[in-house]
Amino acid sequence: MHFFATAAKGTEPALRDELRELAFRGVRADRGGVHFEGAWDEGYRACLWSRIALRVFTPVGSFDARNERAFYDAVRDIDLSLALGESQTLIVGASSRNSRISHTQYLSQLTKDAIVDRIRDRSGRRPSVDRRDPDVHVFVHLANDFATLYLDLAGEPLSRRGYRDPNAEAPLRETLAAAVVRYSGWDRKSPLCDPLCGSGTLLIEAALAAWNVAPGLARQRFGFERWAGFDAAGKARMAELRGNARALRRREAPAIFGSDASPEALEAARASAKRARVELELSLCALRDFELPDTLPPGTLVTNPPYGHRIQRSSTLPRELSELIDAHPDWRAALLLAEDDRSTRTHRRPDQVRQVFNGDIDCVVRVYAEKTLAGAERAGQQEGRKG
Ligand SMILES: C[S@@+](CC[C@H](N)C(=O)[O-])C[C@H]1O[C@@H](n2cnc3c(N)ncnc32)[C@H](O)[C@@H]1O
CATH class of the missing domain: 3.30.2130.30 (VC0802-like)
Known part of the structure; x- marks a missing residue:
């Protein structure tokens, strides 16, 4: 076939x-x-x-x-x-x-x-x-x-995982969020963070990948399960595939955390995470006050800042985001930005730039590979940040 x-x-x-x-x-x-x-x-x-x-x-x-x-x-x-x-x-x-x-x-x-x-x-x-x-x-x-x-075979588009609050503002499509997480190059073992997490789609898709949860498990049935010729053998095979998928869920996952300045967005993220049955650490925090915890090993920052097309953003946000990325060279980072966004300017050079579309908006995913810091350099960097 x-x-x-x-x-x-x-x-x-x-x-x-x-x-x-x-x-x-x-x-x-x-x-x-x-x-x-x-x-x-x-x-x-x-x-x-x-x-x-x-x-x-x-x-x-x-x-x-x-x-x-x-x-x-x-x-x-x-x-x-x-x-x-x-x-x-x-x-x-x-x-x-x-x-x-x-x-x-x-x-x-x-x-x-x-x-x-x-x-x-x-x-x-x-x-x-x-x-x-x-x-x-x-x-x-x-x-x-x-x-x-x-x-x-799918019937309803596979992007409809069923965890999302239909009233969430400017959410990313689940399938695009999963693609951005993959483009980020995250290893699914180290921490992952989104400091502008909104309703949490990037975090939830990352968590589903880290826990090795088959995204279609939440679905009652796919299109082909309603076909005239979907017989007993097909049903048995599908039951087996679902059983195997349940058994493949991992028991542990790395820290996956995020924050946002909007209490409503966080509320939506919490509700979606609960429906998706994944654990996220979420906090209310403006980007200018956001800090990556020193207690965690370096990981990957993945985020989708407001484009300014649909959601207003403050004029300082691009600078705050660039500074956060520059301050943590030992963290990998991936930004989903509008293609015409010239304001998010980091000192770090992106290693990869991918063109994608978020609905009808021309976008890019800029990926910054992490730099491995020697022990002393890392300690110095942490001191510098505290100072
Ligand atoms: C494009 S949305 C993110 C959407 C998210 N990826 C999702 O799937 O729901 C951008 C988010 O940034 C948040 N935001 C804007 N300015 C912020 C700031 N200065 N500090 C923290 N969050 C901010 C908004 O509240 C909004 O939820």
């Missing part, structure tokens, strides 16, 4: 590395996602374990689509009975690039018609569309008049 796990623009290399670490086969990054191969249950495993993938597609047919008639006929020839029967509901998503059928809403309508007409001809009943909570998610991608039809 061939699978394509989709990812937010700019996070494909993070997803590729994650899938390799999870021992998937045939892993190859592409525009918009990562290809991998394996038996059906590898698709199940990706839904359960990927922190960065948004959806997991498997192709069910590819064909030339020179015109509408050819497109309709080709879709109608595809057997989707493994997922879709007359009593299931469905939704069809579409994308089109450089093709004669360019209107995606029309494309999804045409695809839906071809699919349901085939089933109606065979059974006399047609499955209906459900935009809110469909059983089967179909996706059609058209590029240069060549179409590929996919089934989406």
Whole structure:
């Protein structure tokens, strides 16, 4: 089987590395996602374990689509009975690039018609569309008049882990937060901190990774578990994968802590951490008063300061953040910043700059590798900070 796990623009290399670490086969990054191969249950495993993938597609047919008639006929020839029967509901998503059928809403309508007409001809009943909570998610991608039809194993996007307060202000998408944590190069063993933690998404994603919690475990069921052909063998395999995932949860994790100046944001972070069943140390603190504790070994600072686009920020915040990073060369650091942010200027040079998108905002992840300090240098640095 061939699978394509989709990812937010700019996070494909993070997803590729994650899938390799999870021992998937045939892993190859592409525009918009990562290809991998394996038996059906590898698709199940990706839904359960990927922190960065948004959806997991498997192709069910590819064909030339020179015109509408050819497109309709080709879709109608595809057997989707493994997922879709007359009593299931469905939704069809579409994308089109450089093709004669360019209107995606029309494309999804045409695809839906071809699919349901085939089933109606065979059974006399047609499955209906459900935009809110469909059983089967179909996706059609058209590029240069060549179409590929996919089934989406995930169903609801994998970013919806279920721990988040829906009213939290300007939170990061969980999958993007997981990609930023991966780009930071954190080893998942040393401390991790976010001094502008907001509703805590970076911290929670870091904690889930450190505890080796499969992010999909919190989910009641994935899209494929509602398919017509999801049989007893599939259910048994999924129960086994969930059981293995529970057993792989680690018993210990490093200190993962954060602070924020907003009591409301911290309240949201506490509630989300509780729902995600991870332990975080959270405190109310303005960035200018924030200090990394001397009692901890050096670790990684990962943060996403307010961009100023949606949340106002004080004019001193970029300087305070730069000073914090410069004062701790033995800490690794990763900043998710708006691409046009020229105000956060550190003396340390970033070792890596990755382009990502936070929704529609062009962003970068700047990663600063840690410098290993000799004992005396470290003691001197601590004295200097106290002075
Ligand atoms: C973009 S949000 C972080 C979002 C967070 N990554 C999440 O997923 O929820 C930036 C946060 O910085 C906080 N903040 C802004 N200025 C601050 C300051 N001077 N000191 C501490 N926190 C501050 C805001 O309260 C806000 O929660």
